[in-house]
Amino acid sequence: MNAAALADLLQADLHGTGAAPAGRPRHPAEATAPDDVAVAMDPALVPLLATCAARVAVVHRDAVDAVPHGAVDAVLAVGRPRVAMAQVTGAFAATPGVPPGVHPSAVIEDDVTLGEDVAIGPFVHVAAGARIGDHTVLCSHVSVGARASIGPHSLIHAGARIGGGCTLGARVIIHHNASIGADGFSFVTPEKGSVETAKETGRVQATNVGLMRVHSLGAVTLGDHVEVGACACIDRGTLTDTRVGDHTKIDDLVLIGHNVRVGSHCMLCGQVGIAGSAVVGDRVVLAGQVGVADHVSIGDDAVVAAGGGVGTDLQGRAVYAGTPAIEREQAFETWMMTRRLKALFRDVRTLKAAVKTLDPRESGSA
């Protein structure tokens, strides 16, 4: 690749020598080779171009003039830096490094369908009746349960678990040690227990005796282009599948409980937890550590700020925050007022004293 080709790819304006080599994108502070591309989307990084070895730089359109004179041979000017970052990193992304074919240590059981050009690494176990789509890569130590199905062009990283009967779409990415299709967490007591009585009366009026297990007969279905982070867990449904829609991205350590339905194009950030049977619309963004209670419903395009606890249904196309989560503006206003409580307590003390002074009976008794 050279500067001209990269400019093309990024739809960037090229200033300088199109033939300059573009071998590997790097932070300007770490661009030590002459064929490195120094990526300085942040204007604060542009001065570093003066001392780096790279001969090609990518900068924001507004920062072109700030590039030190003669620092590089070619400047690529982009309009929306993070989009350019997606493009440039995509162009140079490493392949998973699992050679095509099935590693001799892998255990592939009967009646497994392997697509064309699959790559299956060491210590992979694919149980009976599973289907692996064309060009899909299973890295080392992956397990795929009986009759599970993984679509084409998918990438399952080391140690991920795909439970029996689960269905993954095309171009799905599952990261290290994620769990797709563990059993749901669902128990019931023969008689009403502590939580049930507390919900009805506000008080614990019974004790949990004889927990019975609700078994998970459903599986998990993930749409196309879904990504699931490391050590994230998506549990099976009870009778039907737990479902995640196309293009939804799920970060590390996220928990999606049994029977949950998540729409398409959602972003569920790190450590989000969604309890059983909740329904999340399309294009919903849940920031880090957000919790969603069971059976709750969240509308399309809703955004919940980090750490929020969603206890009730939320309308779509609005921003929420806090626990219990309310509209972010109100939550912030309320929080700001709590920060001014000291003054309010003081004002009320002053008022009490003043009123006492004004009261003729009080004055009379003085």
Next chain:
Amino acid sequence: MNAAALADLLQADLHGTGAAPAGRPRHPAEATAPDDVAVAMDPALVPLLATCAARVAVVHRDAVDAVPHGAVDAVLAVGRPRVAMAQVTGAFAATPGVPPGVHPSAVIEDDVTLGEDVAIGPFVHVAAGARIGDHTVLCSHVSVGARASIGPHSLIHAGARIGGGCTLGARVIIHHNASIGADGFSFVTPEKGSVETAKETGRVQATNVGLMRVHSLGAVTLGDHVEVGACACIDRGTLTDTRVGDHTKIDDLVLIGHNVRVGSHCMLCGQVGIAGSAVVGDRVVLAGQVGVADHVSIGDDAVVAAGGGVGTDLQGRAVYAGTPAIEREQAFETWMMTRRLKALFRDVRTLKAAVKTLDPRESGSA
């Protein structure tokens, strides 16, 4: 199975043809085979029975009359739907699918005791001196450390780690990639560090120099019928074992720190974290994402609502919420009052103006 047999199992009232086939429980919207059993515990699902292929339905006792005429051949009426759900899913639950015996790829070290009818999957490692109880199943990629012991009829899912010396009871279930017996997180500085001075004085008056590691010589002991979710972590104790009592159920991504003691019949929901040396009583319910501070004690039958942060000892048989967690009723009342602060600030402003008007000195100066 037929309708009559299933009715027996569920202690349900049977209306219709006892001989109708009952092959597989399904959500009414997905009951497409004539031997499916449409499970419509939720009254809102009952109308779907009109169009599903199932010939047998399970409904709540109060919804029998709402079943569309002629929709199914047999209606099973139950009193407590989630109990029936536990029973019906239990009757049809799949077996783990690991054939009896030891897979040829498994590595079983010396002096391991394997019970009768154990089933050990591919790439399982059982270290020296471990004991695996009768009828216990170790799925693929499980590791069992030296001298660990797993009771009979247990099920260890793919990728779970059972550390050396840990003891699991009978009928225990451990899900994908859970960690039993990692080392506790315990460090100390030779001199008082930042946290110690902050606890004593409210201020950081020292810095953490030379972190020393407290090693974990204890192990983990889980009682009978304990279930541990995917990617959950239960750490070893320092000198004694971290302990979880019989019948306690632990959801995905839960963390139980070193030296913690959890009682029996507890439910620890998704992403709960319990810090070192805390003591949790019997039948305690911690909802999703609850945190419990180190050395804290929680009484029997306590319930902590989702997202609560337990910083002090809690009495049993009550419901708590918030951070720091207080009785739920008070937490809710306080939260409701913060929502009315805007009006309170306005009232105080009005009062200040009114009092100013009433004050003769103020009036006099007007």
Next chain:
Amino acid sequence: MNAAALADLLQADLHGTGAAPAGRPRHPAEATAPDDVAVAMDPALVPLLATCAARVAVVHRDAVDAVPHGAVDAVLAVGRPRVAMAQVTGAFAATPGVPPGVHPSAVIEDDVTLGEDVAIGPFVHVAAGARIGDHTVLCSHVSVGARASIGPHSLIHAGARIGGGCTLGARVIIHHNASIGADGFSFVTPEKGSVETAKETGRVQATNVGLMRVHSLGAVTLGDHVEVGACACIDRGTLTDTRVGDHTKIDDLVLIGHNVRVGSHCMLCGQVGIAGSAVVGDRVVLAGQVGVADHVSIGDDAVVAAGGGVGTDLQGRAVYAGTPAIEREQAFETWMMTRRLKALFRDVRTLKAAVKTLDPRESGSA
């Protein structure tokens, strides 16, 4: 080991028979063998020494006189109990139990450099070009990606994943099923999406269409003496490495996002989450379940109390709490005032009535 040698090791005062056997440290309630060492740092445990089988006890210096007469043959008196706990547990800590050499089932690819005395367990996969330092132990089911490097004297527990190109220092410990080097969670829409418009205007004014993936070309670099807990996840950087400094200790289920830089000697407790590009100073302590927003910076020696949500830059050498996190003292004071709101509302009601009475216009109309 005997009492005298152990006293030496702990720099403890020895009272009694130095030759008494010191075989294994135990909780006094579980010290059943005559060569057990009863560790009773907590004064409440000292009376138990009367009935335990141990002939050696370790107690706090102030508790020596409380040891029951004749209970043990030797008492070791220490000044700072947790430091003594670190020393005594360190002296008796078990070795990982992986025999030196490479287990025959392990898969070691081409161009791998194995140091002296490495111990590699069953089902380990080391990809091409990786380097394993002297005396380092890889337990069962570990995977090490291409060109990754692990320093000497490190210990990688079962199922941990070390991604391609990642660099771990010397004496690093990685626990069960942790993920080092999964891809960062970073997506962008071609046009401004919901979160961007919400940040700018407070409202959701656009929808997320066409999520593009920012690929992670960087890796992860961990310093010397770093410890990473079970199922913890440290993601790769975008262009540069995500970095963790020397001696930093990371608990189970912690998430460190892409591009994050964590300093040295930090303690990140259970379930902490640090979003992309945040910068954490040296000796910072983040208690359990703390969340840190992306791009935020935290100063040296800062302490954030459990459950706090850090949304803005924090100065060092102070204690913070709450969401959004503010100085702990203020957060606590604010929280205490919210607990007194009921009285404040009552006072304001009373004042309104009193002012009404005082108002001559109101009085006149009576």
